[in-house]
Amino acid sequence: MPQQKKPQNPSVKDKKGTKTSKSLIKRLPVYLRILDNLIRRDVDIISSRVLSDETGFTAEQIRKDLATFGAFGTRGTGYNTSYLREKLLKITGLDKQxxxxxxxxxxxxxxxxxxxxxxxxxxxxxxxxxxxxxxxxxxxxxxxxxxxxxxxxxxxxxxxxxxxxxxxxxxxxxxxxxxxxxxxxxxxxxxxxxxxxxxxxxxxxxxxxxxxxxxxxxxxxxxxx
Amino acid sequence: MPQQKKPQNPSVKDKKGTKTSKSLIKRLPVYLRILDNLIRRDVDIISSRVLSDETGFTAEQIRKDLATFGAFGTRGTGYNTSYLREKLLKITGLDKQxxxxxxxxxxxxxxxxxxxxxxxxxxxxxxxxxxxxxxxxxxxxxxxxxxxxxxxxxxxxxxxxxxxxxxxxxxxxxxxxxxxxxxxxxxxxxxxxxxxxxxxxxxxxxxxxxxxxxxxxxxxxxxxx
DNA sequence: CAGTCTGTGTTAAAATATTAACAAGTTTGT
DNA sequence: ACAAACTTGTTAATATTTTAACACAGACTG
Structure with a gap:
């Protein structure tokens, strides 16, 4: 079980300040749902490739989507499911009930x-x-x-x-x-x-x-x- | 009540043979719903501008959407509601139950x-x-x-x-x-x-x-x- | 019946979104 | 410690979608 450094990007907003696209925002809850499932199955790390299989979106698009908000993954390894989930919750506003x-x-x-x-x-x-x-x-x-x-x-x-x-x-x-x-x-x-x-x-x-x-x-x- | 010449374009398919976009296809039923309402109110002719008000899509987009499948309107006048409805039914496949x-x-x-x-x-x-x-x-x-x-x-x-x-x-x-x-x-x-x-x-x-x-x-x- | 007005259809430009390519980190194996 | 194998994040290229501009066709007016 590889130890991961958690990249820091406290901001929830798009890095460049460009307005994030509607289609992107609609994909975020899908990522979230998959992550919930993975975490329930005790999966710690997930690659964009596997996320692609689960969501039907291309791996490139997933990486691009996530990179819009910051660097949440670890090169050579993938994304920490719990960490990514936390980030996505914050971005979508679903961190609060x-x-x-x-x-x-x-x-x-x-x-x-x-x-x-x-x-x-x-x-x-x-x-x-x-x-x-x-x-x-x-x-x-x-x-x-x-x-x-x-x-x-x-x-x-x-x-x-x-x-x-x-x-x-x-x-x-x-x-x-x-x-x-x-x-x-x-x-x-x-x-x-x-x-x-x-x-x-x-x-x-x-x-x-x-x-x-x-x-x-x-x-x-x-x-x- | 101006008499309209009904333009002829029997084909249901996109003129250029380009594949019609998903978002366009999703707008067609909206046009159809509005047309149903208009016809129920005995409105014969409708302009892209008014359609825009009713649907929330821009008039330009509506004209472009419709032009994808043929020339269904009359310049200077607008679209005949019944005729356009018929055409859209055929395009969407909803002409048959x-x-x-x-x-x-x-x-x-x-x-x-x-x-x-x-x-x-x-x-x-x-x-x-x-x-x-x-x-x-x-x-x-x-x-x-x-x-x-x-x-x-x-x-x-x-x-x-x-x-x-x-x-x-x-x-x-x-x-x-x-x-x-x-x-x-x-x-x-x-x-x-x-x-x-x-x-x-x-x-x-x-x-x-x-x-x-x-x-x-x-x-x-x-x-x- | 010329002239004006209206509103479509088409073509061009701009904005968005997706796909691809690859450089830059990480880990693993030797 | 170095090379090989991975996988992200970024930048560039492509494709798609939307917006704008305007020429053109029909309709109305005097």
Whole structure:
């Protein structure tokens, strides 16, 4: 078991100050997941080649991605899994437990809440809200659905910055406005509609019908040139 | 209401024979959704500028995207909504009703199935399958969950090419192998794991924890340079 | 029916992202 | 202690994607 010198690069930001690309940021959680698995299996050192096998990204890309934030590996050896994990947690902001709110407790909202409680170790569901009185106080793995009126207080008290919305498209914009008004700065939107938010508020769209529909394109037999 | 000449470009393929980019293909269903809305509101003509407002993509990008497949608009006027919709349906392959199978009838599988039945007009759920006998014959909007053993027959009888899998990561690869063996050529994977498939089989990963985790990065206050 | 206006389609430029090549450290074996 | 085998991090080259610019076609106006 080779002893590793831990390179020092305390900064979380991109070295050059260039803004890090969206696609890169999306790969970071994948690295993190693989590292979690490796650490669970007591693997101490991992090379970019093996990471490539596990993630499907090329080894070159992985090295480049990681080098964006600093020199985390050891030449001739590879990356220390625990050390790299720590670094990636810091970079992504997942080193601190992140609390989020979910708005919309329909079937999809419930399933996604469950899913994140069970499978997402880095995110904690602080509250679920729904406008439908019939949903009130129904439970999802012990978390009670609350009325929309109670949302602002919770967000403020726990300084929550991230929200996931699974409401009908017709009301999605109103919900976004309300969330932003109360200090939310990042929203994962599952409603199939374009949402507007002031600069500084990040909206990611996860339109599930689009995923499936764009996949159809690739399912067609196409004669390759 | 200006009369439009419908330009002719019968081919669905990229004009130059260059392979069309992944990101472009993902935008097509968005255009399609907007067009559906416009047509429902009896809007006949739409400009790239207005499409830009509705989709969030730039007008230039929209024009370029559409021009990839042919000249569908009328200079000085815009695009005929119905005509453009027809063209896009053909390009994406959504002009024919597409049948898919779902494997995994857990909470997420059920919710996604429901969601697609209700919200995705272009895709028909032909069957849901689960390895857990307890799930057998439970219903989702009238569709009965079937045993895995019954899957090959259904896929063959209906020549299904697309599958959505929401099974635990541990068994995902085995499920993919089985699906591919039976002729599936495109898979939407919700399991948080890298899957292998022979060339020609397309796998799209829709890892929901990753969406949320990468969003966290953007929720952090970062001093801009 | 010339002239103006509008908005597409195309071509060129710029910005991003990926791939490749290789120099520079590390470890291992002899 | 030196050479061989590895594997990172960096720099350069390539490819892709996005943005911009503008020529061109149709439509409306007087």
């Amino acid at each position: 992140i609390r989020i709110v979910v708005v919309g407790s329909g079937h999809l909202g419930k399933a996604l809440t469950r899913y994140n409680i069970l499978k997402n170790p880095y995110v904690e569901i602080a509250g679920i809200f729904d406008a439908n009185p019939a949903e009130l106080n129904t439970e999802i793995l012990g978390i009670k659905v609350q009325a929309m009126e109670d949302m602002p207080r919770l967000i403020e008290e726990q300084s929550i910055k991230v929200a996931m919305i699974t409401v009908p498209a017709e009301v999605a914009q109103a919900v976004v406005d309300l969330l932003v008004e109360n200090g939310i700065s990042a929203i994962l939107n599952f409603a199939p509609t374009k949402l507007r938010a002031p600069a500084g508020v990040h909206i990611h769209n996860a339109d599930l019908t689009i995923e499936l529909q764009s996949l159809i394109y690739y399912s067609l037999e196409r004669e390759k040139e | 597409i049948r898919i199978v779902v494997v995994g009838s857990g909470h997420l599988g059920k919710a996604l199935t429901r969601y697609n039945i209700l919200k995705n007009p272009y895709v028909e759920i032909a069957g849901i399958f689960d390895a857990n006998p307890a799930e057998l014959n439970t219903e989702i909007l009238g569709i009965k969950v079937q045993a895995m053993e019954d899957m090959p027959r259904l896929i063959e009888e209906q020549s299904i090419k697309v599958a959505m899998i929401t099974v635990p990561a541990e068994v995902a690869q085995a499920v993919v192998d089985l699906l591919v063996e039976n002729g599936i050529s495109a898979i939407l994977n919700f399991a948080p794991t890298k899957l292998r498939a022979p060339a020609g089989v397309h796998i799209h990963n829709a890892d929901l924890t990753i969406e949320l985790q990468s969003l966290i990065y953007y929720s952090l206050e970062r001093e801009k340079e």
